[in-house]
Amino acid sequence: MDHRRAGSAGKLYLMIAMGLVTALGGVFLAPSPRVQAQGNQKPLGGPSGVVQDARGFPLEGMMVQLISQKNSIRTTVYTNELGKYEFPRLESGDYTLRIPRPLEYRHYQVDSVRIDGATHLEDITLERTTNSEFLPPTPDLLPQLTEAEWLANLPGTGQEKKIFINSCGGSCHGFQNQFRARFSEQDWRKIVRRMNYQERILVQPNGIEVFYEPETKHFGYRARSKGDGSGSAGYAETAGARGVTAEDSELLVKWLARVRGPDGEDPPMKVFARPHGTATRAIVTEYELPWLAAVVHDVTGDKDGNIWFTINRSPFIGKLEPKTGKVTSYRTPTREGIHPGEHWIRVDKNGMVWFSDTWSRSLGRFDPHTEKFDIVYTGLHGNVALAPDGSIWRTDDGKIKKYDPANVFETGKPVKQYPLKKMTSTYGNFVSRDGNFFGGVGREVVFLDIRTGEVKEVPVQSGDAGNGRGDFDWEGNIWAGSKHGMLVKYDHKTNIASEYAPPTPYINFYSATTDKNGEVWAGEMHGGRVARFNPHRGQWIEYQLPSVWSFDYSSWVDNSTNPVSYWYGDYYGYIVHVQPLE
DSSP states (O other): OOHHHHHHHHHHHHHHHHHHHHHHHOTTSSOOHHHHHHHTSOOOEEEEEEEEETTSOBOTTOEEEEEETTTOOEEEEEOOTTSEEEEEOOOSEEEEEEOSOOTTBOOOEEEEEEEOSSOBOOOEEEOBSOSSSSBOOOTTTGGGSOHHHHHHHSOOOHHHHHHHHHHTTTTTSOSHHHHHOOOOHHHHHHHHIIIIIEEEEEEOTTSEEEEEETTTTEEEEEEOOTTSSTTSOEEEEEESGGGOOHHHHHHHHHHHHHHSSTTOOOOOBOOOOOOOGGGGSEEEEEEEOSSTTOOEEEEEEOTTSOEEEEETTSSEEEEEETTTTEEEEEEOOOOTTSOOOEEEEEEOTTSOEEEEETTTTEEEEEETTTTEEEEEOSSOOSSOEEOTTSOEEEEETTEEEEEOTTTHHHHOOOSEEEEOSSOSOOSEEEEOTTSOEEEEESSEEEEEETTTTEEEEEEOTTSOOOSOBEEEOTTSOEEEEOTTSOEEEEETTTTEEEEEOOSSSSOEESBOEEOTTSOEEEEEETTTEEEEEETTTTEEEEEEOSOTTOOEEEEEEETTSSSOEEEEEETTTEEEEEEEOO
16 A cells, blocks of 8 residues: 555545535634644754554654664654654754554654754654454564553453552562463462562571561561671571462462463453643653663752662662763772662752662762762661751651761761651651651651651551652642552641542552642553642643653652653663653
């Protein structure tokens, strides 16, 4: 078929149809408000074009991507309801043009196109692979599906799928391996028991013991005393890991054996709807890092526009310069015999970069000007909070602890402590932007009024916030991501913790952050989307991401841009920038 001829015929058909409707009722004389708004948008100044199907009908919500052959930066925009797309102004050069995740349409890619300013690109015509809304599970389609789409299409009850999400690393890694595996019931039982119910916990030769905390449902690390066999490696067992009961584990095993057994077949797949309207008004830029297997955990920005990030399983912190795509790494100090890996990161008002190391249980500070590191090994690790005055905060041992940055590296001891009544620790720790409040989220929301010293521990509606990480909005409310698929809000004025579910099912939130307008942002783990929630309107906008593997541990909102923009570091080794256009 001649796609250009089909496209011209389709356009002619649309013109005739529009003319008939105009003659009958005149309803097409005034474009819709949304079309007017799009038409009044300031041009972005980059390459532009149209995406249509083989009949010439415009396709809304299609992602169009240009990949620089100079630095591999991937820039993605979306088509509007007229099938039109426009990129921001890009550096002149050669690019790869492609449609990421075409799903029901055939693969489209042009390996080399020349871009120079507002280049007009030829119309992109896409052919459907099938006329059915249910797509055959071909080797080409399956890698394009998000894990949420997999779960929506696999047979099973809501209970079975919920246990699967909570049991199989729903907040720590993806499900792609599980979905592609085929094991017998006996083998799935071994895997589930190994992963969830009975863990063999390694005691390292240096005496650092890995242990399970039932209170927070997370694993921790501690030094063993002398004379306890710490000179050699061994194993300790713990039952009930991740809070999964034996009954839930058996239900999960039966479900996995049924849908992912040796005889299990992939059903026809119905994919989620593409974005439309406001959700298409965004630019997504992905910066590939120059290392293999770089697991990015946290990101943050500095006043110069640089993005700092941690590598979770390597002894490095990194800096990305977005304008050029240049990435610089700085090797962090390590302890002999202990696996390196950085976690949390923030930049203080003086430009100093603070970070934590997971396995050595340490807190670090890096001076970008002198490239000097300061490290303290006191167990002050994981998710800590950096207050506006530079103080460091964290919950552990049943207390909220405050550390003075002036002496934390000399003493390693807190300068103030606030006892908790119920919680021993919280996974998320954060301080309000005005420095008045401390918040932590674990099984319950922990709130401290720093001015008065009053501490509150408040349960959430579902009974478990899922150890989320979060932020304070400008009104003093806590917002956190729940690994049970909700955004959690705590209002200290009413003393109520409430929850909000996104439109996309089968997702988790690892964290949440707020912007200067009071909106809440969070990466939808397993959903391939970034959520933007306006709590005053109850409105969700979900920005679809071009990389189906997207896995967002933590994020940073840049309030200096207009509109604000969102940054996160992906588990799969790249940095992502989402720039809304409205």
